[in-house]
Structure formats: C-alpha cells, structure tokens
Amino acid sequence: MLATKEEFLSSKECDFIISYYKKQKKTIPYFKTRYIRLQDIPFYHFRMKMLLKKYIRNIKKNFPFLKLTYGQIVLWENNSSRIMHKDTDIPLYNSTGTGIVDWTSVCYLNDDFKGGETLIEDKAFKPKKGSLLVFNSKQLLHGVNNIFGNRYTFILWWEEIKNACV
Numbered sequence: 001m002l003a004t005k006e007e008f009l010s011s012k013e014c015d016f017i018i019s020y021y022k023k024q025k026k027t028i029p030y031f032k033t034r035y036i037r038l039q040d041i042p043f044y045h046f047r048m049k050m051l052l053k054k055y056i057r058n059i060k061k062n063f064p065f066l067k068l069t070y071g072q073i074v075l076w077e078n079n080s081s082r083i084m085h086k087d088t089d090i091p092l093y094n095s096t097g098t099g100i101v102d103w104t105s106v107c108y109l110n111d112d113f114k115g116g117e118t119l120i121e122d123k124a125f126k127p128k129k130g131s132l133l134v135f136n137s138k139q140l141l142h143g144v145n146n147i148f149g150n151r152y153t154f155i156l157w158w159e160e161i162k163n164a165c166v
Helices: 011-023 046-062
Strands: 002-005 028-030 033-037 066-076 082-085 103-108 118-120 123-125 132-135 142-144 151-160
Touching: 011 046, 011 066, 011 151, 046 066, 046 103, 046 151, 118 132
Parallel strands: none
Antiparallel strands: 002 132, 028 033, 033 066, 066 151, 082 142, 103 132, 103 151, 118 123, 118 142
C-alpha cells in the first residue's frame, strides 16, 4: 500500500524545520546523510514538538492501524543516494518505540535540488516541498536516486498494529 498527499506541511513549516535542523550542533552521520533523532528534541522546543504532533495526528487519521516507532530530520548531502531495499526492524536502543519498522512516512522539506526521487518498486516520486509519501517499507522495495544539492526530509517509521480495528 502507498499513499501521497501534497501540502502535508506548509512551506513556512518546512522552512522552520530546516532552520531548526541547521541550528543543531550534533547530527548523526549515516552513509552520506546526517540526521537528528526526534527523540532528542528538547521539550522546550514547542514549535518543533507541535509540528511533530501535527504530523503524527494527520498520519493516524488516515492510518489508524499505525503506531510511531521513531523519526528523524535528515539532510541528504550532495551526491547521496540509497540503494533499493526493504526495511527491517531496528535494535531497540536506536528507537523510542518497539524497534519494529513496518511503514515509512516521508515529508519532503525542500525541492531546490536535482534528482533525489524516491523509488518504490517500479515508480519514481519526485520530491515536492511539503508533500508526504507513506508506504509499507517492509514489503515494498524502495530507495533514493542520486541527489545533486541538499535534500531535507522529515521521516517517521511506524509499526503496524495487527489487531487494530479500521
């Protein structure tokens, strides 16, 4: 299953999240990306916490069978990409939840770069600022085309609640 939504976040909200990311002293390197974990956002950063709550609430409205596992704000640096893969569960020490990863939601925070399309199976999704992509990342092959410039994403990973009433 796969869903997209344009204008999930406003341009102003996206700019704020990028600005917040750029002010962070500690980012975690991963391949050719750098990220901050959402669990590390201090409680007193009210606007970031409100944007995260809005994001979660809007996902849960359309996907009530999902439970948040963890999330990141990610900088995809120039010339980065991600090979096609399926997600697997993560060690508990890396997450705030169960470590189970069934679904992924990606909100694109900018689109002022070349390339960087999200590939899911045989489809390519061109990043558009503020748009959202939600998919079953444990079942669907996915990756990211080579990026020319800097690409920012707000990514959450979700556990599927098997006995949820929908």
